[in-house]
Every structure is written in structure tokens, then in C-alpha cells.
Amino acid sequence: MLPNELLMQLEALRAGKLNEDEHKKLRLALDELPNGEEETRTFNQLWNAWDALHFQEQGVKFAEMDLAWQATDDTELAEWYMKGQLSAANEQVIETRKANDPAFAKLLEEQAQLNSGFHDLKDDDFRQKLRKWEKDEKKPTAKLHTLRPNWRRLGVIAASVLVLMVAGANWFAQQNYSDEAIVARFYKQPPLGNTMSAGAAEEEAYLTSFAAAHEALEDKDFASATRLFEALSTQLPPEDFKEDDLRYYQDNLDWSIVLAKVGEGRPEAEIDVRLQRIIGDQEHTYYREAVALQKDLGSFWRW
Amino acid sequence: MSNYAADESRLQTLATGSDSAWRVLYDDLRSPFRLFFLKHTNWPPEQVSALYQDAMVVLHRKVTTGSLAAPLRSSLRTYLFGVGKMIYRKQGGAKTQWEEEVPEVAIPPGVEDRIAQREQAAWIRNLLNRMDEKCRNILRKVYLHSYSMEAIAEDLGLSGAGAARKRKYDCLQRMRKLISIEEN
Structure with missing residues (x-):
């Protein structure tokens, strides 16, 4: 038997916690024991076995954590493949699978569509910025004028007051009744957190598109928002959706399309058709908002 | 810093x-x-x-x-x-060029050998099953859950880390004895 003191040092040595002197002393002490070498070997064997048990038990825990990931592994792989981030061997693995697994091939195709949608969104966003910069460039700058005789100044002042009144009314209308102001007043971004259940790749794709459309609306990229919401409204909702979810998402799409079209400045008739559909259903989640929006769209300040 | x-x-x-x-x-x-x-x-x-x-x-x-x-x-x-x-x-992975600087990290022996690992784990499980509950408990806490000696002392109502450490090594010695019995 090894005394506890030596056992403690032997374990410290195994953990790399002994310095050279301590190591030498331990060696000497073990050499003095008749069975020192055998005991050292047996205890090391025991500790290795403890490591193996730890490896196994902790491995089971990590394997359980991994389960939650397996549903999204293919989506992630598809993305890396499309970005050309995989080794040549792994690209080949994906291509072979694509050829033999129709579900995976479909996933790749959908991922490509989604990527292209996001690229369009980025391009549109940049285009909007360019337009805004162009507008800012064209704004008139202040000019200096020479003073006029008094009788003319009175006329100028009167005209200025009139201009100020018109400008004030115009400013008020712009601030409160422009397309953008109305959308800002009525639009509330819904929670876009992840509510997926495990394994629902279809649901994930749907919610990602839903979030992208709302982000476009939030960013005032109305053309993209209209396109994305309309694409979603023609798509079948995920099978996993409960009845309440279905109603909520459908109603939100109806309402968001109206707002996106208002923001985009689409013709009144086009907006009205969709608005009337909401107003005609008192159970619609956005019924009240639709009634108020109709009133604002017909306001005096918009003429 | x-x-x-x-x-x-x-x-x-x-x-x-x-x-x-x-x-x-x-x-x-x-x-x-x-x-x-x-x-x-x-x-x-x-x-x-x-x-x-x-x-x-x-x-x-x-x-x-x-x-x-x-x-x-x-x-x-x-x-x-x-x-x-x-x-x-x-595990025999082919030689490769790592783009980023990846450190050389020492790993415990036997990590790559799953069969040996399974056998060793089964062996220690068997030894544990032949020990009393107290020793089983303390050894699992030390080697599988990495409890500190202070935490073990508190958990088992011992006077302090020193007492817990003594208990741990006593239990390890008992485990060693079981191996001797097994060999004979």
C-alpha cells in the first residue's frame, strides 16, 4: 500500500503539478518501497480509467446538447457550400448528396432563393440610399438678394407670410399625413424571436422570410417589403403552425402588405382593395387599425 | 491586462x-x-x-x-x-495546412481509442459498484464532477478540505484493494 501522502503526490505529478525537485523526491520515496513501481502503475491505471469514465459520461451530456442542432445542420452546410467555404472533399460530399437526396437538393435550391432574396434586399437598400443622396444634392441653396424700395418690400413681406403659411401647412401635412408618416404611425414591428420547434426546417425558412420582410418595412424599404410580404402571402404556411399562429401570421401579412404599399406610394385603388378586405372582417386582428388608416388616407391634409 | x-x-x-x-x-x-x-x-x-x-x-x-x-x-x-x-x-487525420495559428495542445492518452475507453469505463464502473455508497459518492464527485475539496467537505458535513482529502484517498486505497482481490 502507498501512504496517502505519496498517493497525493503521485496524483499531483500526473496532473503536472510537481516541480523537478518534488518529482525527484517522490521517485526516491517510491523506490524505497518494495512495491512502489507496481503501486504507481496500478494507480495510474485507475486514474486513466476514471478519465475514460469521465469521457464517456460527459460525452453523453454533449451528445444530448447536440441533438438540438441536428435540425439546422443541413441548412448551415448548404450555406457554407454556397459560399465556397468547404474543402474540396466536402464539396464533393455535398454534390453527391445533392444528386442522391431529393430533400437535400430542394433545401439547397430554397437556400439559393433565400440568398438571392437577401442580395436583392441589400441592393434595394443601397439604391434607396443613392436616391436619397441624389435628392439631397439637388436641394436649392440660399442666395443673397439686394434690397428693394419700401413699396416693393411690403409686397414681398405679404408674399413671404403667404409662402410661410403654405409652407407651414405643407410641413404639417408632410409630418403627419405623408405616406411615410402614416406608415410610421401605424406600423409596429411584431416580435421576431425564434419560436421554432425542433426539426421544423420549413417553419424556420418561413419565419426567416417573415423577419426579413419586416426588417425591410422597418428600414422603410417599402418596395422590397411589398415584394417579400406578397411572396409570403402566396406561400403555404408551415404545416406545424397551430390555428392561432395561422390566423396571426395571415392577418399580419394582410396588414403589412397594406402598409408597405402605402409607404411605396402605390395607387389608391390598389391599396383600397386590400384595406376593404380587412375592414370587411371585424374579427381581423388589424380591423381597428384598418378603419383608422382608411380615415387618415382620406384626410384633407393629403390633398 | x-x-x-x-x-x-x-x-x-x-x-x-x-x-x-x-x-x-x-x-x-x-x-x-x-x-x-x-x-x-x-x-x-x-x-x-x-x-x-x-x-x-x-x-x-x-x-x-x-x-x-x-x-x-x-x-x-x-x-x-x-x-x-x-x-x-x-485519429489518423490526413496532414493538412491550417490557415490560422492553431496551438499544439496536449491531450490525455487514449482519447482516440474508443474501444479501450469503453473497456476502462466499464472496469471502473464495476469497481465502483462494489464499494460502499459513501466512497462511491465522494469518488464520483472528485473524478467525474470535479468538486473542490471544500465543496465535498460541505456536502458531506466534514470538518474541512483536509478531512475531505483524507476521505478521498482512503476511498481510492479501498478501490486499489478491490483490484488486488480481483487479481488474486
């Missing part, structure tokens, strides 16, 4: 063995690790996922036993890549 202050603070929580902290780390590093090995090696996705789990277990061992502690010389992410690289090599 360390370059890896955030990781070192995270390391402190991980060292307690907190399952939730390990879960967060597992989720944070899984995608970067998989992408790294899918990019730099010929291993297919399933094998890379298994490699990730093995690397995490080694990291868990190193952190909970205190063999990886502050000050860190690399981020936890890079360190884990280093562990993965060593296991990859031990």
Missing part, C-alpha cells in the same frame, strides 16, 4: 462545471468549429461533429481539473481548435 479577459472570466464559471455555462459554450463554438474542420480537412460532417464532441470533453476535463486556467495564451475558441487538431491527428 490579459488579452483574453472575457474568456478568462468565462473560464471561472466553466470551472465550476455548471451545465448551463457549458451548454452556452457548446452552442457558441459548434458552428465555428465545424466550419473550420470542414474547410481544412477531408472529414465529412458527421465525423467532424463527433470530433467536436470529443474536443469538448477534453476541454471540459482540462477546465474542471484546473489544468487550463488563467492567464490564457489564446482564446478558448482557438484552444478548442487546438484540441480538435490533436485528436484529429491521433
